[in-house]
Amino acid sequence: MERTDFERLALEQLDALHRAAFQLCRDHALTADLVQDTYVRALRSAHTFEDRGGGIRPWLFTILHNVFYSRLKRDAREPASVDTIYAADDRTPLPDDAPPAWDLSAFDWDHVDERLKKAIDELDSEARLTLLLWGVEGLKYREIAAILGVPDGTVMSRLYRARQQLIARIGEFSADLGVRDRTQTNDEPS
Amino acid sequence: MTEHSANSESPHDPLSRSALIRAAADGELSAEQSRVLETLRSSDASVDSAIEFESQLRRHVATAMHEPAAAPAALRANIESIFAQERDVVGPAATRSTSFWNRRAGWLAAAAAILVVASATMITQWPVNKQPLPVTGVAPIDQGMFIAASRFIAKEHNRCAPFERYFDLKMKVRDSAEATDTVVKLLGAPPTRIELDDAGYQFAGMGPCAVPGPGASVHMIYRPVDASDGAVSLFVQQSDDSRLLDENVRYRVPMEGGGALLIWRNGGLTYYLFCQDETSQSHLMTLLGAPGRELPA
Structure with missing residues (x-):
C-alpha cells in the first residue's frame, strides 16, 4: 500500500478512533493524547499492516487498545482496573441472570437514552470499549476478540455482563416511568 | 405477557x-x-x-x-502534521532537507499542536510530585506556571529520551554549533553553554519546544558519553520578565521516578535542567553557570 493511501485510510478512521479512545479515557485531553500516540505507533508499524478483509479500522483499534493498556501498566494509575479486567476474562460461572421484572412489550425506548448513557458511564473502561465495538462499530464477536486480544468467549462474557448491568439500570428507569412491574401482578412467565 | x-x-x-x-x-x-x-x-x-x-x-x-461524533479539528491537524513530518524523515532523499529552518513553520505548528495536547494533559497525570509548592519568599514565582512547566518538561524528556521516533521528529538540529546559532535566532540571546562533554554528556539534538509560560523555548537533549542510561534534557526559554524568577537562586523540583528539575534565570533566559543523576547534576549546573544558592520549589 502506498504511504499516501495508508495515511488517507488511517485519517478516515480518526472519528471512530477518537470515540473509542474517549470511552477508554473519559477525559478529552487524555483522549487526544492517546489518539495521537496511536497514530504515531500506527505510522511506525505501517509496513506490517495487511488488510485481511476488515480494512484498517480493526488494526487501528488494536493499536489503540494496546497503547492504552501499555500506558496503564506504565503509569500504574489504575492497577485495580487492569486486574479487574483480566480477572473477568474468564469462563467462571456468572451469577444467574434474573429476568427484568417488567414487561418488555410495554417498554418505552423513547425515554431511555439518557439513562442508558449514565449506565454506560458506570461501566469500566474495557466494558465500554467492548460495548462500543459491538454497538457502534457493529463488529462481530471474533473481530472484537481479535482487537482486544482475548478469546471469543471473553467478549461474550463481557457483553453479557455489560448488558445485564444496563438492563438493570433500564429496569429502574422503567419503574420510574410506571411500566408494569411483573412482581406486582399475578402474571407468570409463559 | x-x-x-x-x-x-x-x-x-x-x-x-x-x-x-x-x-x-x-x-x-x-x-x-x-x-x-x-x-x-x-x-x-x-x-x-x-x-x-x-x-x-x-x-x-x-x-x-456515538459521542463525540467527530474528533477535534486541532487533533486532526496535529496528526496530519505528524504524518507530514514523518514523510520528511522517511521520504525520498531528494525531498529531504538538512536545514531545520526550511521547515521551521511546520515545526512550530507541530510544536504548538503538541503544546495544546500536552498542556491540557498536564493538569492531572504526569510524573511530577504533586505536593503543594511552598512559597520561597525569594521571588513572587508564578507557581501554577512553575508546575505546568515542570510537568511539560517531564513529559517531553520522557518522550525524547529513548532516542527513537519522537526524538527524530523533534530534534532536527544535531550539531552543537548549529544549535547555538539556532538558540540565538529563536530566543534572541546565546545560551550560557551548549556542549556538556566536560560533565560526561554529549549533545544529541535540539528542537524548538513550547514550555508553558511567556517566551519561545528550545529543548536540547544529551546522551551520557559512557553510553549508560540517563539522558539529560536542557530547556531554555526566553524570559524578559525578571519578576518571574530570582536570578540569584536556582529552584529544585523533585520528580517522581528520581532526579530533579533545576530551574534558574540568567541573561534573559530561563534554564530548565532535568537530570536523574545527582552527581552529574551538580557538575552540569556548574558548567551551565547556575546560581549557587538553591531553594526547593
Whole structure:
C-alpha cells in the first residue's frame, strides 16, 4: 500500500478512533493524547499492516487498545482496573441472570437514552470499549476478540455482563416511568 | 405477557435460552443454534420479543455511545502534521532537507499542536510530585506556571529520551554549533553553554519546544558519553520578565521516578535542567553557570 493511501485510510478512521479512545479515557485531553500516540505507533508499524478483509479500522483499534493498556501498566494509575479486567476474562460461572421484572412489550425506548448513557458511564473502561465495538462499530464477536486480544468467549462474557448491568439500570428507569412491574401482578412467565 | 429470559442457565452455554436470544439479536447464530432457536420459538412465544428487546438495546447503546461524533479539528491537524513530518524523515532523499529552518513553520505548528495536547494533559497525570509548592519568599514565582512547566518538561524528556521516533521528529538540529546559532535566532540571546562533554554528556539534538509560560523555548537533549542510561534534557526559554524568577537562586523540583528539575534565570533566559543523576547534576549546573544558592520549589 502506498504511504499516501495508508495515511488517507488511517485519517478516515480518526472519528471512530477518537470515540473509542474517549470511552477508554473519559477525559478529552487524555483522549487526544492517546489518539495521537496511536497514530504515531500506527505510522511506525505501517509496513506490517495487511488488510485481511476488515480494512484498517480493526488494526487501528488494536493499536489503540494496546497503547492504552501499555500506558496503564506504565503509569500504574489504575492497577485495580487492569486486574479487574483480566480477572473477568474468564469462563467462571456468572451469577444467574434474573429476568427484568417488567414487561418488555410495554417498554418505552423513547425515554431511555439518557439513562442508558449514565449506565454506560458506570461501566469500566474495557466494558465500554467492548460495548462500543459491538454497538457502534457493529463488529462481530471474533473481530472484537481479535482487537482486544482475548478469546471469543471473553467478549461474550463481557457483553453479557455489560448488558445485564444496563438492563438493570433500564429496569429502574422503567419503574420510574410506571411500566408494569411483573412482581406486582399475578402474571407468570409463559 | 412477554418476558425477558427467565433462565438460571450458564451464559456460556451456547444453547441456553439467553445465549440463543443474544446471538440471534447480534446476528451471531451458528447453524446448530439456529436449529435450536427455531424449536424454542415454536414453544415459547416470548422469544421473539426478547430478541427484539436485545436488538433495541444494541441500537440504543450505539446511539448513546456515538459521542463525540467527530474528533477535534486541532487533533486532526496535529496528526496530519505528524504524518507530514514523518514523510520528511522517511521520504525520498531528494525531498529531504538538512536545514531545520526550511521547515521551521511546520515545526512550530507541530510544536504548538503538541503544546495544546500536552498542556491540557498536564493538569492531572504526569510524573511530577504533586505536593503543594511552598512559597520561597525569594521571588513572587508564578507557581501554577512553575508546575505546568515542570510537568511539560517531564513529559517531553520522557518522550525524547529513548532516542527513537519522537526524538527524530523533534530534534532536527544535531550539531552543537548549529544549535547555538539556532538558540540565538529563536530566543534572541546565546545560551550560557551548549556542549556538556566536560560533565560526561554529549549533545544529541535540539528542537524548538513550547514550555508553558511567556517566551519561545528550545529543548536540547544529551546522551551520557559512557553510553549508560540517563539522558539529560536542557530547556531554555526566553524570559524578559525578571519578576518571574530570582536570578540569584536556582529552584529544585523533585520528580517522581528520581532526579530533579533545576530551574534558574540568567541573561534573559530561563534554564530548565532535568537530570536523574545527582552527581552529574551538580557538575552540569556548574558548567551551565547556575546560581549557587538553591531553594526547593
